[in-house]
Amino acid sequence: MERTLDQNKTPILEALNNVKNMRIVPFDVPGHKRGRGSPELTAFLGEKCMNVDVNSMKPLDNLCHPVSVIRDAEALAAEAFGAAHAFFMVGGTTSACQAMVMTACKKGDKLILPRNVHISVINALIICGAVPVYINPQIDKRLGISLGMSVRDVEKALAEHSDAKAVLLNNPTYYGICSDLKKITELAHARGMQVLVDEAHGTHFYFGGDMPVSAMAAGADMASVSMHKSGGSLTQSSLLLTGKNVNAHYVRQIINLTQTTSGSYLLLSSLDISRKNLALNGREIFRHVTDLARYARDEINKIGDYYAYSKELKNGDTIYDFDATKLSVNTLGVGLAGIEVYDILRDEYDIQVEFGDIGNFLAYISVGDTDKNIERLVSALSDIRRLYKKDRSGLLEYEYISPTVVTTPQEAFYAEKTSVPLQECLGGICAENVMSYPPGIPILSPGERITGKIIDYIEYAKAKGCFLTGTEDLAVNRLNILKGGI
Structure with a gap:
């Protein structure tokens, strides 16, 4: 008999309260033993917080293999978001994006995606060895921002790379721009490809009125959702949603390749509580x-x-x-x-x-x-x-430069490389990421040709005070490039 789900319930929170009331003597980790071993931390965070910073135990289930309260909380989240399955992620939406890519693609598989993706997606390509087929986004020259994916560009990529395994979209972008997600999903499915959506900034699409279509409502196969951004949960807590045609057991195995075996119950309970709040209010x-x-x-x-x-x-x-x-x-x-x-x-x-x-x-x-x-x-x-206010002359007026891809991110990242002063990198092939964070979209990724325009952009971003990350040289005065070129 199918269980009835009650969105008023918070299984993880209720289990934590039960354990707290049992006054168990802890001979397990964490070593602060409900805060007593770390008085300064307890004074800062409070006893209530430290009392529920606990490890997996039978009454609290196990994030890697949930069979009770975490399973129930994930089922409630799946129903609330209109998904077949929901996975609680404690490594942020970065871990959810990487799990999507690594579920859909293996080494050598093609993934169609916009180049202005979050760094987590590029890093997933480095890990699993999938081959990116980039669709360079169009630019709004007035605003200097990249836009969503054009249906025409997607159709062209699908026709030219009919052997691709999946299509990945950012929806919405950091700025709030949405692609025609439903149409793109239909096109990809017609060719037997999965649709993955980085929906980090779209938690509210599932609950608000007059919102853009959500990934699950559009029929996407997987979506990564940052509950901590607009959903109200704690920083680093996120969801991975999957559709009915995705093998959820395999997804769990992929998640467990990289996600911690010691999931924080502070993060898990915040997902549980926030889901309830969104479902009801x-x-x-x-x-x-x-x-x-x-x-x-x-x-x-x-x-x-x-x-x-x-x-x-x-x-x-x-x-x-x-x-x-x-x-x-x-x-x-x-x-x-x-x-x-x-x-x-x-x-x-x-x-x-x-x-x-x-x-x-x-x-x-x-x-x-x-x-x-x-x-x-x-x-x-x-x-x-x-x-x-001053004259705008001298300001750069774009935030995205279409790259020239020479080799795959994995091949470039693990290749023999050398560190070269930024101004001497012209024509070289980058072997690391260079990005401004936030938003975390790479200016350069491994395997891309370094042009004069890109060097000028990096220097300009540094001069204006953008926080550049991803490089081995923390000052971003040098870049790692492939030895000998390609």
């Missing part, structure tokens, strides 16, 4: 978030020179839809790079936005925000325009 929560974002956009656009963009960008293809909860703001009209506005907001106004890049910044709005906070942001931006 999500529509109202995200109506409020959408209203806050709309008000903020209207007020910012009244200031002048800034452009807080939204659904007016929709073009039926590369911007098929837009996530109206995103407060993405173009700053080039003020004569400042997005990262410069980011720094001024933080250093001068004690306002921390999500990220800034060459021409834009993103202020992440969630259920935790208030009208007062929005007013403070708008006021600060008005001040910045008055105090810091």
Whole structure:
């Protein structure tokens, strides 16, 4: 007889409370023994937190092989998100993205994907040896941002690489731009390919009203969802959702290749509690978030020179839809790079936005925000325009450069390499990632040709204060390139 799922239930939370009330004497890990062995940490985090920082035990199930409370919590999450299965991930959406790629592809298999993917996807290619077939995204030259995947470009890639195993999409992008996910899914399925969706910034699509279509509703096979971003769970907690035609037992095996055997019950319980909140209250929560974002956009656009963009960008293809909860703001009209506005907001106004890049910044709005906070942001931006506005000449006006791929990420990353000063790398083949974080989209990936335009971009990003990562040289003054070229 099929069990009835009750979205009011929180199986992991309830089990943790039961264990806490039993007052068990711990002769297991963690070694702080409910906080007593680490008084300074307990004073900082509190006894309530330390009491439930526990390891797997029979009453609490096991994340690697769930048979009781974690299994039940995952089943509730699957129902709430409209998926066949849901997996609790404690390695962030990075681990969920990598599990998707490694489930769908083995060494030598082709994966069709946009080049402006998160670094986690590139790293998955390095690990498993799959071969990327990149679709270079089109660019909005006014905003300087890359767009979604064009259906026409996807059709072309599918025809030219009919042996590919899967198609991967970012949906939505960091800026809120959505592709025609349903149409692309139908095209890929017609050719027997799986559809993987990096849905890190789309948790709310499953619960809010008047939202872009979610990956599961569009028929995708797998989706990685950052519950900690817009879903309210703790940082590093995430979900991997799968559709009905995916072997969930194999997915679990893939996850267990890299995920810890000591899953944090703080993270797991936060997923459980947040799922309940979204299932019961999500529509109202995200109506409020959408209203806050709309008000903020209207007020910012009244200031002048800034452009807080939204659904007016929709073009039926590369911007098929837009996530109206995103407060993405173009700053080039003020004569400042997005990262410069980011720094001024933080250093001068004690306002921390999500990220800034060459021409834009993103202020992440969630259920935790208030009208007062929005007013403070708008006021600060008005001040910045008055105090810091300058001529925009000399500003770079794009955040993406189409790469020339010479060899696969895995081959390049593990090849013999040499460290060369950045300005001497022209024409070389990169053997490591170079990216600005956030958003974590590589400027260069292993196996790509280093051009003068890319070198100029890296130098410009460094000069503007972007936080560049991925390189062996922490100062990014040198790059690892392949010895002898290709």
